[in-house]
Amino acid sequence: SQELEQSPQSLIVQEGKNLTINCTSSKTLYGLYWYKQKYGEGLIFLMMLQKGGEEKSHEKITAKLDEKKQQSSLHITASQPSHAGIYLCGADIGTGGFKTIFGAGTRLFVKA
Amino acid sequence: NAGVTQTPKFRVLKTGQSMTLLCAQDMNHEYMYWYRQDPGMGLRLIHYSVGEGTTAKGEVPDGYNVSRLKKQNFLLGLESAAPSQTSVYFCASSFGGTQYFGPGTRLTVL
Helix, strand or coil: CCCEEEECCEEEEECCCCEEEEEEECCCCCCEEEEEECCCCCEEEEEEECCCCCEEEECCEEEEECCCCCEEEEEECCCCHHHCEEEEEEEECCHHHCCEEECCCEEEEEEC | CCCEEEECCEEEECCCCCEEEEEEECCCCCEEEEEEEECCCEEEEEEEECCCCCCEECCCCCCCEEECCCCCEEEEEECCCCHHHCEEEEEEEEECCEEEECCCEEEEEC
């Protein structure tokens, strides 16, 4: 079955540093989603990317989808303790957008 | 708007017991989902529904049943709980591809 590989599995950064999380698939992604999960809570939608080469930003978080639509990256600039949590990528594997698979997640720790 | 709500938040069951998890959404979404989240495995789709009265199997449906009698509610049932069903369960609804998640139910089966 199609899988999404996320890297790294966990990340510890000093406050103020930049970081990048990657999400890779062996197949074309119809829609790519980034979610953030605070420890012990539900998932919060961050961004959705659909077109090859697309890039979106929200505050200090930027997500990109490569031209082949097989890899996405999430970049955080000047990390803050509030960025800590688990970041998950999800992707549509069927038409209609109602079947989404998820990566295993990247745990981000930000040291103050 | 309450968004997506789940009840209960925590539950401990003994092997063989049954229970129902309730998911409710007030956004009038057609699509609803049940996932389980286990360490190192991300989210796995159990069952989903594309509208009132319809359900379909996801990636890991065995041991679970669902019902969508009303558009706003999606119920997940465990008829005979097993320790392998210890997990955190998330419900979601979606519109335009974006999924909105509930806060989760932490279930432990002893």
